[in-house]
Amino acid sequence: MKENFYEHIIHGGDYNPDQWIKTPEIWDEDMRLMNLAHINSATVGIFSWSAVEPEEGVYNFEWLDRVLDNLHENGKYVILATPSGARPAWLAQKYPEVLRVNEEGVRNEYGVRHNHCLTSPLYREKVRNINRIIAERYKNHPAVKMWHISNEYCGECHCELCQNAFRQWLREHYNNDIELLNDKWWNRFWSHQLNDFSQITSPKSRGENHVVGLKLAWKRFVSDQTISFFENEIAPLREITPDIPVTTNFMWLFDGLDLQEFAKHVDIVSWDNYPEWNVGKDTRTAVVSAFVHDVFRSMKGGKPFLMMESTPSVINWRSVNKIPEPGMLAMSSVQAVAHGADSVQYFQWRKSRGGHEKFHGAVVDHCGHENTRVFREVTALGKDLEKLDGVINRKCESRVAIVYDWQNEWVTNMFCGYNNARRDYQKECIKWYEPFWKRGISVDMISMDSDFSHYDAVIAPFLYMLKDGTAERIEKYVNGGGSFVATYLTGIADEDDLCFLGGFPGNGLGKVFGVWAEETDALPENCCVNASFDGKTYEVNHVCDIIHAQGAQVLGTYESEFYKGEPSVTCNGYGKGKAYYVAFRNDGELAGDFCDKLIKELEILPDADIDVPHGVSMRKRGSYIFVINFTDDEKQIKLNGTYRDVLTGEELNNTVMLNKYGYMVLE
Numbered sequence: 001m002k003e004n005f006y007e008h009i010i011h012g013g014d015y016n017p018d019q020w021i022k023t024p025e026i027w028d029e030d031m032r033l034m035n036l037a038h039i040n041s042a043t044v045g046i047f048s049w050s051a052v053e054p055e056e057g058v059y060n061f062e063w064l065d066r067v068l069d070n071l072h073e074n075g076k077y078v079i080l081a082t083p084s085g086a087r088p089a090w091l092a093q094k095y096p097e098v099l100r101v102n103e104e105g106v107r108n109e110y111g112v113r114h115n116h117c118l119t120s121p122l123y124r125e126k127v128r129n130i131n132r133i134i135a136e137r138y139k140n141h142p143a144v145k146m147w148h149i150s151n152e153y154c155g156e157c158h159c160e161l162c163q164n165a166f167r168q169w170l171r172e173h174y175n176n177d178i179e180l181l182n183d184k185w186w187n188r189f190w191s192h193q194l195n196d197f198s199q200i201t202s203p204k205s206r207g208e209n210h211v212v213g214l215k216l217a218w219k220r221f222v223s224d225q226t227i228s229f230f231e232n233e234i235a236p237l238r239e240i241t242p243d244i245p246v247t248t249n250f251m252w253l254f255d256g257l258d259l260q261e262f263a264k265h266v267d268i269v270s271w272d273n274y275p276e277w278n279v280g281k282d283t284r285t286a287v288v289s290a291f292v293h294d295v296f297r298s299m300k301g302g303k304p305f306l307m308m309e310s311t312p313s314v315i316n317w318r319s320v321n322k323i324p325e326p327g328m329l330a331m332s333s334v335q336a337v338a339h340g341a342d343s344v345q346y347f348q349w350r351k352s353r354g355g356h357e358k359f360h361g362a363v364v365d366h367c368g369h370e371n372t373r374v375f376r377e378v379t380a381l382g383k384d385l386e387k388l389d390g391v392i393n394r395k396c397e398s399r400v401a402i403v404y405d406w407q408n409e410w411v412t413n414m415f416c417g418y419n420n421a422r423r424d425y426q427k428e429c430i431k432w433y434e435p436f437w438k439r440g441i442s443v444d445m446i447s448m449d450s451d452f453s454h455y456d457a458v459i460a461p462f463l464y465m466l467k468d469g470t471a472e473r474i475e476k477y478v479n480g481g482g483s484f485v486a487t488y489l490t491g492i493a494d495e496d497d498l499c500f501l502g503g504f505p506g507n508g509l510g511k512v513f514g515v516w517a518e519e520t521d522a523l524p525e526n527c528c529v530n531a532s533f534d535g536k537t538y539e540v541n542h543v544c545d546i547i548h549a550q551g552a553q554v555l556g557t558y559e560s561e562f563y564k565g566e567p568s569v570t571c572n573g574y575g576k577g578k579a580y581y582v583a584f585r586n587d588g589e590l591a592g593d594f595c596d597k598l599i600k601e602l603e604i605l606p607d608a609d610i611d612v613p614h615g616v617s618m619r620k621r622g623s624y625i626f627v628i629n630f631t632d633d634e635k636q637i638k639l640n641g642t643y644r645d646v647l648t649g650e651e652l653n654n655t656v657m658l659n660k661y662g663y664m665v666l667e
C-alpha cells in the first residue's frame with residue numbers, strides 16, 4: 001500500500017474538468033494556472049458518472065484520459081474519485097429503487113446528490129460496475145495515487161429494502177431473540193412488547209420515536225449500512241489496485257455516522273473543513289477547528305490525515321457568506337498542518353459557470369486569470385507549504401486524551417430527563433480541550449473504545465453511556481497509575497440505554513471514583529447555585545450531581561441549595577492512580593483551573609518553551625513548532641531559546657513579532 005505517495009504536503013483540491021468538456025482549452029489553462037499557484041494535486045471525477053457513462057453500458061473516457069495525462073505531464077498527484085455521490089438521470093429513471101425513501105415512506109424523485117438507497121442491491125451493483133471499469137482503465141496510470149470514495153457519505157433511507165436490512169441487523173445484534181430485545185429496550189414500558197422482529201420499523205415522527213434503544217440501534221444500523229456500502233464500493237478497487245490507498249471525505253463532526261468506527265475502514269482519514277472565520281473577534285473558531293482536527297487526527301492513532309476540502313475564499317451555503325479577511329486562508333490552512341494534516345486541499349479549483357455552487361469560493365474565479373487576491377494568497381501559501389516537507393508523516397505527541405465519543409454524543413441527545421434544554425456534549429468536550437490548546441499542550445481526542453494506557457491523564461466529560469468493557473478499562477487504567485477525570489452524569493446507562501442499577505456512577509465505577517451520585521439537579525438559566533473547588537467559588541450551570549464521598553477526598557463543596565456542604569469535586573486514590581469526579585457543570589473558568597492543577601501535578605510541559613499570548617496557538621508536530629496568531633492584532637512571542645525559522649531560514653531568539661493572522665514554523 002503506497003499510503004505515503006507524496007513527497008510534499010499535498011496542495012490541491014476538487015477539480016471538475018468534466019464541466020468544461022466542451023471547452024478543452026480551459027483544461028490547458030488549468031495546467032498553466034495550477035503550476036503558477038504551486039498546486040501539486042487534483043481530486044478528479046467526484047461527480048462525473050454521467051460524463052463517463054452517459055448511457056447505460058456506454059462509456060466515454062477520452063476526456064478523462066486526456067485530463068489525467070495532462071495532470072501527469074505537469075507533475076500533479078491525482079486523487080481519483082468514484083462517482084457514486086450523484087447519479088445519472090438514466091439510472092434513476094430506469095431503476096427507481098436506487099432513490100431514497102423518506103421517513104414518510106415517500107420515494108424521492110431524481111435530483112440533487114446523495115440521494116441513494118444504501119441497501120439497494122441494484123445500486124450497489126451499478127456502483128461496483130462503474131468503479132471496476134474506472135479501476136481497470138486507470139490501474140497503471142502513473143498519476144493516480146489515491147482513491148476518493150464517493151463524497152461525504154450521509155443520510156438514510158426508509159424503503160422496504162432498508163427496513164428489512166434493519167430487521168436483519170437487529171436479529172444479528174440481539175441473538176435472533178425478540179425477548180432479549182424486549183428486555184434491552186425495556187419494552188414492557190407503555191406496553192411496547194414485541195412478538196416478532198417483523199413488527200419493528202425505523203424510528204419516525206409519526207411512529208416510534210421514544211424508545212432510545214431503537215433510536216440507537218437505527219443510528220448504528222445506518223452507520224454500519226453506509227460502511228457496508230463503502231466496502232461494496234472498494235471491493236473492485238482492492239482487487240484491481242491493491243496498492244492504491246482509499247479514503248473518503250468525512251464531514252465536520254457529522255453525527256449521522258459513527259465516523260470513529262468508519263475510520264477503521266479507510267487507509268487515510270480525510271475530512272472537509274469549513275470553519276466560520278470572521279464571525280466575531282474572539283478565537284472561538286480557532287479552538288473549535290483545532291478540536292475537530294484533533295478528533296480526526298486521533299481516529300487512526302495519530303496518523304496524519306488529509307484536509308480534503310476547505311474554501312480558498314468564501315463558502316456559499318450559510319445564510320450570509322462573509323469573505324474571510326486576507327491572511328485567514330493561510331492561517332486556517334497552516335492550522336490544519338500543525339494539527340496533523342499532510343494536505344491543504346480546496347473546494348474548489350475553478351468556479352463553475354452554472355449550478356448550485358457557482359458562487360462558492362475557488363482558486364480560479366469567473367474572471368479566469370491569476371490576478372486576484374485569492375489566487376495570490378493560494379500561491380503564497382503553496383510556496384510556504386513546499387518548505388514543510390519535513391513535517392510529512394510526522395505525529396503530534398500527546399500525554400493527555402479527552403474522550404469524545406460519537407455514540408455517547410448520540411445518546412446524550414436522546415434520553416429525556418434532568419436538563420433537556422442543555423445537553424451540549426460537544427461543547428463540554430471542547431470546554432475541557434480549550435485549556436490545553438491555550439497552553440500549547442497537544443491532546444488526543446479519542447473514543448471510549450480507545451486504548452487509554454499510554455496517556456498520563458484521560459478526561460471524559462459527561463460520559464453518560466458506558467459500552468461493554470468501558471468501565472473495566474477505566475478501572476484498569478486508574479489502577480495502573482492513570483489519572484482519570486469524570487464529570488456529572490457519568491456511567492448512567494449501557495449501550496441500549498438501560499440504567500445501571502446499584503448507584504451511579506454505575507457498572508462498578510463507584511468504587512473507582514469513591515463516590516455515589518444520589519441525585520442530579522437541573523438548574524434553570526440564571527439560577528444561582530455556587531460550588532467551590534480548591535478554595536475558589538464557581539457558578540453551577542445547568543446541571544449538577546449531588547454526590548457523597550465514599551472514600552474519595554473532597555476538593556470542593558456546594559455552597560448553596562439544600563445540598564450545601566456536599567462534595568462538588570472529589571479525588572480518589574485507587575490502585576496506583578487517581579480518579580477525579582467533577583460533579584457540576586461550570587461554563588466559566590473551572591475547566592481551566594482544574595487542568596492547570598492536573599498539568600502541574602503530572603508535570604506536563606507545553607509542546608515547546610515558547611510563551612504565547614492569548615489568541616496565539618502553539619503546536620509541535622515532529623520537530624516543527626507551529627505558532628499561529630488567530631487575532632487581528634500583532635502579537636509578541638517570547639522564545640525561550642534559539643530557533644530556526646523554517647520558512648525564512650533565519651535564526652530567531654528572544655522576542656519576535658507575529659502579524660495579525662500570521663504564522664511561524666520553528667525548529
Ligand code: GLA
Binds near residue numbers: 151152249357
Ligand atoms: C462539501 C462537498 C463539496 C461542496 C462543498 C461546498 O464539502 O463535499 O462537494 O459541496 O461542500 O462547501
Ligand code: ZN
Binds near residue numbers: 101120157161
Ligand atoms: Zn433504502
